[in-house]
Amino acid sequence: MKIKRHKKFQKNVKYFMKHFDWKAPFHILADGTVAKAALDNKVNLRDQLPKYFDNAVKLYTTPCCLVEAESLGPELYGAVQVLKTFLVYKCPHSEESISAAHCVKSMVGQKLAPQKSKSSNSEVPESPDVPAPSRSNDPIRFIPATQDHYLRKQLRQLPGTPLLYLNGPAPHFERPSLVTQEVAKDKSVKKLEVITYQKEILDRMKDEAFGDSPLPERKGTKKRKRAGPNPLSVKKSKKKKTVLTLIPGASTSQNIGNNNSPGGDRGVKKKRRRVRIPKHVKQELATFKRQQQQQQATPKAVE
Numbered sequence: 548m549k550i551k552r553h554k555k556f557q558k559n560v561k562y563f564m565k566h567f568d569w570k571a572p573f574h575i576l577a578d579g580t581v582a583k584a585a586l587d588n589k590v591n592l593r594d595q596l597p598k599y600f601d602n603a604v605k606l607y608t609t610p611c612c613l614v615e616a617e618s619l620g621p622e623l624y625g626a627v628q629v630l631k632t633f634l635v636y637k638c639p640h641s642e643e644s645i646s647a648a649h650c651v652k653s654m655v656g657q658k659l660a661p662q663k664s665k666s667s668n669s670e671v672p673e674s675p676d677v678p679a680p681s682r683s684n685d686p687i688r689f690i691p692a693t694q695d696h697y698l699r700k701q702l703r704q705l706p707g708t709p710l711l712y713l714n715g716p717a718p719h720f721e722r723p724s725l726v727t728q729e730v731a732k733d734k735s736v737k738k739l740e741v742i743t744y745q746k747e748i749l750d751r752m753k754d755e756a757f758g759d760s761p762l763p764e765r766k767g768t769k770k771r772k773r774a775g776p777n778p779l780s781v782k783k784s785k786k787k788k789t790v791l792t793l794i795p796g797a798s799t800s801q802n803i804g805n806n807n808s809p810g811g812d813r814g815v816k817k818k819r820r821r822v823r824i825p826k827h828v829k830q831e832l833a834t835f836k837r838q839q840q841q842q843q844a845t846p847k848a849v850e
């Protein structure tokens with residue numbers, strides 16, 4: 548049974564450590580009610596709590612808690628003596644003390660500056676089993692320890708605030724309240740959003756830097772681009788273009804083959820040779836020449 552209780556206690560502690568960054572050493576702020584319960588159940592909180600937390604624990608109270616417990620008369624004399632063994636954290640109500648419940652409520656839910664307590668027991672190590680780490684300059688966050696039901700109800704409304712009380716002789720670390728659970732859920736969702744947002748940015752940067760293709764291929768293409776067009780190849784292509792423009796005008800290889808004239812402007816000559824005289828015109832021209840020759844020949848014969 549005790550192991551099960553310890554595991555439950557540990558589970559709740561780890562929840563607050565994970566979601567709300569609670570760290571050891573744990574600072575417990577106890578009021579007169581929890582001191583009275585400890586006395587009644589014969590529980591030594593200084594001995595027991597480090598075992599439950601499995602870590603270093605420091606026990607505190609405030610002047611307001613002491614004043615209130617003392618004002619309640621001889622019934623709480625023993626509880627006052629227990630409280631006096633704890634470290635006294637100077638609350639900001641030194642001029643006029645307020646109720647212990649209000650004082651405790653004002654001290655939790657925030658990070659407080661560490662201070663040197665004037666308590667006579669301040670030099671005594673709080674957890675003899677586990678040595679306390681030397682973090683004297685770290686801010687203090689208090690875990691309230693109270694048997695006051697009304698105060699606990701109010702403290703449950705403060706998100707991320709753990710609660711400690713005695714269930715009979717056994718210290719009980721209350722499971723996270725609904726408000727705390729909702730805040731923890733929101734926090735984890737926001738963390739996920741940040742992660743996805745960062746991932747999107749990284750992907751975008753990768754795309755911009757390397758594109759969709761793998762890195763080595765991209766490098767290869769870049770090198771080709773930097774090399775640029777080969778000036779020699781460009782010149783060659785221009786020459787080809789000029790030849791291509793001339794050849795169609797010269798009606799391809801037939802004319803090239805017919806052109807036997809050495810040198811000169813082949814293009815111009817080819818165009819002239821393309822003019823062909825039809826056969827019937829040639830025949831008529833031939834007969835016309837013959838007639839002319841005959842006419843020239845007959846007068847000579849008459850003479």
Ligand SMILES: [Zn+2]
Pocket residue numbers: 609610611612638639640641644645650
């Ligand atoms: Zn106070």
